[in-house]
Amino acid sequence: xxxxxxxxxxxxxxAVAAAPGCARERPPAPxxxxxxxxxxxxxxxxxxxxxxxxxxxxxPTLAGVYEPLFVFNSVRTEYVxxxxxxxxxxxxxxxxxxxxxxxxxxxxxxxxxxxxxxxxFDLLRRFRALDRRGVWGFLSEVRxxxxxxxxxVFERIFIPGFDEIAAQQIVPxxxxxxxxxxxxxxxxxxxxxxxxxxxxxxxxQVFELGRNPHYWQDGRPLFDGLRFPAYPSxxxxxLALVFDEVDWAGNFVPAIERVYVxxxxxHHRYWFPLTGSSIxxxxxxxxxxxxxxxxxxxxxxxxxxxxxxxxxxxRYSRPSDATALSDGYAxxxxxxxxxxxxxxxxxxxAAARLLDEAGLEPDADGVRRMPDGTPLAWEVLxxxxxxxxxxxxxxIARNLGAVGIGATVRTLDFSAWFQRVQEGNxxxxxxxSFEGPTPxxxxxxxxxxxxxxxxxxxxxxxxxxxxxxxxxxxxxxxxRAADPAAQRxxxxxxxxxxxxxxxxxxxxxxxxxxxxxxxxxxxxPSAADPYADPSPNKIDRGExxxxxxxxxxx
Amino acid sequence: MRYLLQRLGxxxxxxxxxxxxNFFLPRLMPGDxxxxxxxxxxGRLAPEAMDALRETFGLTEAPLIQQYFxxxxxxxxxxxxxxxxxxxxxxxxxxxxxxxxxxxxxGTAVVISFAIGTLLGVVSAWRRRGWLDSWLPSTLVFxxxxxxxxxxxxxxxxxxxxxxxxPLGHAYGDDLTPGFTFEFMAxxxxxxxxxxxxxxxxxxxxxxxxxxxxxxxxLGSDFVNLARAKGLPPSRVVLRxxxxxxxxxxxxxxxxxxxxxxxGSLLTEIVFSYPGQGYLLVQAVxxxxxxxxxxxxxxxxxxVLGANWLVDLVYMWLDPRTRGAxx
Numbered sequence: 001x002x003x004x005x006x007x008x009x010x011x012x013x014x015a016v017a018a019a020p021g022c023a024r025e026r027p028p029a030p031x032x033x034x035x036x037x038x039x040x041x042x043x044x045x046x047x048x049x050x051x052x053x054x055x056x057x058x059x060p061t062l063a064g065v066y067e068p069l070f071v072f073n074s075v076r077t078e079y080v081x082x083x084x085x086x087x088x089x090x091x092x093x094x095x096x097x098x099x100x101x102x103x104x105x106x107x108x109x110x111x112x113x114x115x116x117x118x119x120x121f122d123l124l125r126r127f128r129a130l131d132r133r134g135v136w137g138f139l140s141e142v143r144x145x146x147x148x149x150x151x152x153v154f155e156r157i158f159i160p161g162f163d164e165i166a167a168q169q170i171v172p173x174x175x176x177x178x179x180x181x182x183x184x185x186x187x188x189x190x191x192x193x194x195x196x197x198x199x200x201x202x203x204x205q206v207f208e209l210g211r212n213p214h215y216w217q218d219g220r221p222l223f224d225g226l227r228f229p230a231y232p233s234x235x236x237x238x239l240a241l242v243f244d245e246v247d248w249a250g251n252f253v254p255a256i257e258r259v260y261v262x263x264x265x266x267h268h269r270y271w272f273p274l275t276g277s278s279i280x281x282x283x284x285x286x287x288x289x290x291x292x293x294x295x296x297x298x299x300x301x302x303x304x305x306x307x308x309x310x311x312x313x314x315r316y317s318r319p320s321d322a323t324a325l326s327d328g329y330a331x332x333x334x335x336x337x338x339x340x341x342x343x344x345x346x347x348x349x350a351a352a353r354l355l356d357e358a359g360l361e362p363d364a365d366g367v368r369r370m371p372d373g374t375p376l377a378w379e380v381l382x383x384x385x386x387x388x389x390x391x392x393x394x395x396i397a398r399n400l401g402a403v404g405i406g407a408t409v410r411t412l413d414f415s416a417w418f419q420r421v422q423e424g425n426x427x428x429x430x431x432x433s434f435e436g437p438t439p440x441x442x443x444x445x446x447x448x449x450x451x452x453x454x455x456x457x458x459x460x461x462x463x464x465x466x467x468x469x470x471x472x473x474x475x476x477x478x479x480r481a482a483d484p485a486a487q488r489x490x491x492x493x494x495x496x497x498x499x500x501x502x503x504x505x506x507x508x509x510x511x512x513x514x515x516x517x518x519x520x521x522x523x524x525p526s527a528a529d530p531y532a533d534p535s536p537n538k539i540d541r542g543e544x545x546x547x548x549x550x551x552x553x554x
Numbered sequence: 555m556r557y558l559l560q561r562l563g564x565x566x567x568x569x570x571x572x573x574x575x576n577f578f579l580p581r582l583m584p585g586d587x588x589x590x591x592x593x594x595x596x597g598r599l600a601p602e603a604m605d606a607l608r609e610t611f612g613l614t615e616a617p618l619i620q621q622y623f624x625x626x627x628x629x630x631x632x633x634x635x636x637x638x639x640x641x642x643x644x645x646x647x648x649x650x651x652x653x654x655x656x657x658x659x660x661g662t663a664v665v666i667s668f669a670i671g672t673l674l675g676v677v678s679a680w681r682r683r684g685w686l687d688s689w690l691p692s693t694l695v696f697x698x699x700x701x702x703x704x705x706x707x708x709x710x711x712x713x714x715x716x717x718x719x720x721p722l723g724h725a726y727g728d729d730l731t732p733g734f735t736f737e738f739m740a741x742x743x744x745x746x747x748x749x750x751x752x753x754x755x756x757x758x759x760x761x762x763x764x765x766x767x768x769x770x771x772x773l774g775s776d777f778v779n780l781a782r783a784k785g786l787p788p789s790r791v792v793l794r795x796x797x798x799x800x801x802x803x804x805x806x807x808x809x810x811x812x813x814x815x816x817x818g819s820l821l822t823e824i825v826f827s828y829p830g831q832g833y834l835l836v837q838a839v840x841x842x843x844x845x846x847x848x849x850x851x852x853x854x855x856x857x858v859l860g861a862n863w864l865v866d867l868v869y870m871w872l873d874p875r876t877r878g879a880x881x
Contacts, residue, residue, distance in 0.1 A: 041837075042652065042823060042824075042827070042828075042829050042830065042832075042833035042834065042837075043652050043829035044651075045640045045643045045647070045648060045651060047640075047641075047642070047643065049642075052641060052642065056640065056641040056642065128605070128606065128609050129606050129607075129609035130606065131606050132606040132607070134605070134606070183642065184636065184641075184642035185642070186642060186643065203732065204651045204652070204655075204829045205724045205726075205728065205827075205829045206724075206728040227728075229724070229728055230724075230827070230829060231827055232823070232824055232827055232833045233824055233827075236723060236824075236827050239722070240722075243722075414590070414840075415583055415589065415590060415842065418589050419589075422589075460604045
């Protein structure tokens with residue numbers, strides 16, 4: 001999504017206009033080398049450290065060079081055994097026992113084992129800066145049981161902790177134990193377990209990774225290497241895509257059918273599954289009358305989401321339902337519960353009725369006023385340059401105006417916007433939500449009292465400051481439920497609470513961006529073969545690995 | 555000599571003022587690097603990561619004034635700190651990835667543009683109202699008035715896409731190994747042709763006009779008339795008498811332009827995907843990467859001051875009055 005920032009379609013429009021007239025040759029990409037564009041940089045800085053800050057390392061470091069214990073498939077909503085083959089809760093769900101895969105070797109030929117797993121987690125304990133999933137907030141010890149078994153001892157019962165342990169990239173003990181400061185270590189020559197580990201070439205404008213000579217999946221990967229040309233902007237990356245210079249990308253492309261597909265319908269493909277985080281209109285619930293569920297529901301019913309996804313997002317998405325869950329939670333979403341939430345339907349008349357009931361009657365000019373006489377007038381905050389959000393806010397402001405609420409769009413520079421929402425210094429604002437393999441994380445940051453910070457204090461999530469006692473008990477129960485059936489039941493309860501209380505106003509689920517060119521390679525996920533999320537941006541829980549080990553040369 | 559020393563003192567003072575501004579300006583922006591980084595993920599990073607990020611970047615709560623003196627002492631030792639946007643690479647290393655290409659690209663463009671523009675200005679002033687003088691300045695000024703971004707895109711589109719004469723981007727072919735081989739150098743020049751060409755076209759008019767105008771003023775002065783009356787050959791009158799004196803304002807401009815070369819030609823580098831330094835500054839601002847911003851500003855400051863120093867030296871050579879009056 002950040003790709004939307006500064007998306008200037010000018011260059012692309014020119015390129016499309018050029019269509020048949022130009023007969024450019026594709027620059028010769030070596031046989032069997034997949035050209036990928038995921039990061040936008042003017043020049044590459046060599047860094048393959050999978051443990052620090054998530055953005056510093058070059059793209060496939062998190063899922064391609066290094067690998068996690070279990071890969072999460074967000075399209076099928078299931079875990080795929082990877083470096084770990086099985087997990088089991090023991091001792092009253094206080095110990096998580098993970099069995100590691102047999103026969104895995106590091107790219108230098110050394111065997112991989114439970115010791116490496118324990119070593120990695122120990123690094124996170126010793127260097128708090130590396131613990132970006134906060135696992136040491138619930139773990140007390142990580143123990144090697146035997147060369148293929150490792151025990152994670154929890155401080156308290158916390159079942160969702162599995163998701164964070166599963167996603168952790170594992171580094172080799174023998175190569176990392178001598179590293180004095182793993183936080184600032186650039187790891188220029190990685191020793192790893194992933195399919196592509198050999199840095200064959202590294203220059204400021206291009207680098208190439210070759211296959212791991214000891215990869216544990218026999219015969220895979222099916223192609224020779226990865227190549228990464230540096231493109232500084234979204235425009236330039238899209239251009240490379242249109243001109244067959246790139247085989248796989250995760251950019252935002254405006255009007256993709258016309259811009260990309262139409263140039264070569266047989267090979268230019270895309271698939272944008274709606275597995276991204278949902279986008280919300282957050283109403284500051286510390287601010288009357290926005291603390292009233294009825295008022296939030298009325299605002300929601302005033303919004304024409306069909307128009308909104310059309311205008312803001314080229315119809316790449318759909319309106320959210322009342323559970324707010326994206327397709328990344330398809331297995332969890334209960335459609336009957338969603339159907340009970342009629343407050344996401346566009347119905348200005350009903351919205352007006354609800355507002356009347358809440359005591360916000362319009363005056364002679366049609367402007368709604370609070371019981372004390374102050375007119376309802378709010379700013380809708382969004383980030384300048386994030387064109388999808390800006391357009392969405394404009395639609396919202398117009399829709400709210402139609403039911404008698406004075407709403408104006410206020411675009412702020414990113415940092416200024418973020419500071420205001422974090423401190424709760426807003427009435428209405430667009431915002432993202434948090435993703436996780438279960439709805440737990442998502443709903444926790446939408447309505448758990450534990451995440452509510454006082455106004456003026458910086459809150460990383462729950463900017464609208466909504467705490468629901470009903471949600472608290474369900475979320476706490478979920479933390480302790482290891483049984484899948486019980487989890488399902490509790491997830492249903494979370495949806496019920498959300499639908500009933502409308503803590504925030506869901507707008508649309510974000511698409512996961514993925515474009516690919518089948519001229520030289522096949523095997524990308526598609527709507528016809530949805531074996532995984534197709535986007536190279538899905539690195540946080542290892543999903544790219546599913547794709548990298550499946551793509552085959554033509 | 556005293557003149558040079560005086561100038562040196564002035565430069566030291568200017569450098570200190572610039573360093574101070576470099577330090578305080580970025581810190582006036584709201585937010586900090588951790589939030590900027592966090593935000594890039596739009597929800598894909600768990601809120602827990604915030605604490606880890608702050609820890610990683612070692613964001614300190616020390617009073618600003620204390621941070622300022624730490625910064626000054628580090629700069630004096632040549633330690634520019636660690637970049638946040640390209641963590642954990644040191645700022646000096648990050649700047650080095652693009653500096654050579656920026657110097658090459660923008661430097662070549664400025665030198666070519668200055669040389670050709672000035673020469674054309676001399677000719678056009680000497681042959682006043684000739685055919686060259688009647689259309690060249692106006693055409694060049696017209697071209698220079700286009701927004702550079704637009705000019706570059708049209709050039710890229712027509713010469714790059716439509717005709718395919720020039721590569722679409724980068725400083726050299728991705729399949730070539732950098733080295734001092736003929737093949738590589740030729741490729742570098744081929745890749746530089748469009749970016750350098752567009753910059754030259756956009757800036758040529760300015761050099762031409764400034765040289766032409768000061769030439770005309772000088773050509774009317776008594777000592778030029780005297781030279782003509784003495785019957786000196788026209789080429790000697792133009793070059794040794796008129797041009798040398800008319801060059802002074804242009805040299806000042808040239809010094810400024812050279813200094814700004816290190817700032818990178820942002821638009822050029824973005825349009826042509828050139829691996830230079832201009833884009834780094836954008837990244838630094840986006841990520842609130844104070845250290846990288848300071849580093850880049852420092853490089854620009856030093857370059858501008860250095861270029862001015864050179865201009866002072868050239869002045870002493872060009873204009874004997876500066877030598878006579880002050881030494």
